[in-house]
Amino acid sequence: MLRHWLLLCACLGASLAFAGSFFVLSHTQQNQGLQTAASGAALLLLVLVTARWRTVIDAMLSDAPGAAAPRLTDRPRLTLFIASFVALFLELALIRYTRSQLRVFSFFKNVPLIAVYLGLGIGCAIGGGRPRHVIAFLLWFVPLAIFLAGGAFVFAGALGGFAAAASSEQVLGDIVVRDPSEAVAFAGQVGMGVFCLITLLTLASLFVPIGRLLGDAFERLPRLTAYSVNIAGSLIGSAAFLILGYLWTPPWLWVLIGLVPLL
Structure with missing residues (x-):
């Protein structure tokens, strides 16, 4: 790997x-x-x-x-709380940041949302979370964050052109494709479909390790306790991102706060 x-x-x-x-x-x-x-x-x-x-x-x-010793998995309550916090916090951060860096996600904003939940669900079903899954998540999140921060604008224009050609509406204010031919419209629709599919699979794969931690922790706790800890971590993660957004904090701080609890 x-x-x-x-x-x-x-x-x-x-x-x-x-x-x-x-x-x-x-x-x-x-x-x-x-x-x-x-x-x-x-x-x-x-x-x-x-x-x-x-x-x-x-x-x-x-x-x-x-x-590495399974430090987190020996404490399922802590594992479940941290994984729940990280999952919701980074999910909101990705939804917010991707739509600012790649404007097409202002209109396809459900793609990151569905992808994250798909990855978490698959991970929960597999279970068996271990510390190596935390390391894997941290490793793969880094290139994604760097791409969004520094390289997204390189592809934004091409994606905007595909989106404008694929839609009968003017979805992007600064990119307009007037009366595209059927071939151009079809190419735009296929291009956006492929892009959304790649994004879906990439983000889903990224969050599978966090889902595995969630699934493993759920299996180690009574159901009522597990759901209570899960909801608490999720609510605190959502509230933390809401506060950071209200304070106009920069995206690098979102990534830092989202990843540090896993260390």
């Missing part, structure tokens, strides 16, 4: 660095280009650091003897 993560992050980091450099050198959208290039460079640096500690991280991701 770590090898795939390293490969994906290296490709994404190099792509962001190249795209950002292109925008800077072409003197178009220089500020966003600098942010994209910096995000790509940061991701490449993270890849190098992770590769340096690959043996240690591989041990943490394995079930072999000597791997």
Whole structure:
């Protein structure tokens, strides 16, 4: 799994660095280009650091003897509360942040919502949550956050064009495709369908490890206790994000608060 993560992050980091450099050198959208290039460079640096500690991280991701002790799963109430808090908090953060970085999600906003619940449901059904699933979630969340922060604008225009061509309504104010042909409209519909499907599967897969922690903790507790802890963690996660939104806090703080409880 770590090898795939390293490969994906290296490709994404190099792509962001190249795209950002292109925008800077072409003197178009220089500020966003600098942010994209910096995000790509940061991701490449993270890849190098992770590769340096690959043996240690591989041990943490394995079930072999000597791997990380199951600290959280020995305390199911704490596990359930943290997983519930993180799931609801990061779900709201993703819904809010994706629609600001990729404007098509202002109109397809149910896609992240359905994806997160699908991943949590699959994870709960599988169960058997272990600390390695926490590590896996943290690892895979990093490239997603970096892509949304630094690279989303590179694809936003193309996605807006697909959305405008696919819809009979003017869904994006600054992107208009007037009287598209049937072929163009069909291509736009297929393109948006594929994009939404990829987004759905990606986010669902990302949240499966958190769902596994939830499922394992539920099995270790009486039902009434488990549901009470689950609801409490979910409500506190929702309230925490509401307060952060009211205070106009930056997205990096959302990610930090959402991930720190898992450490």
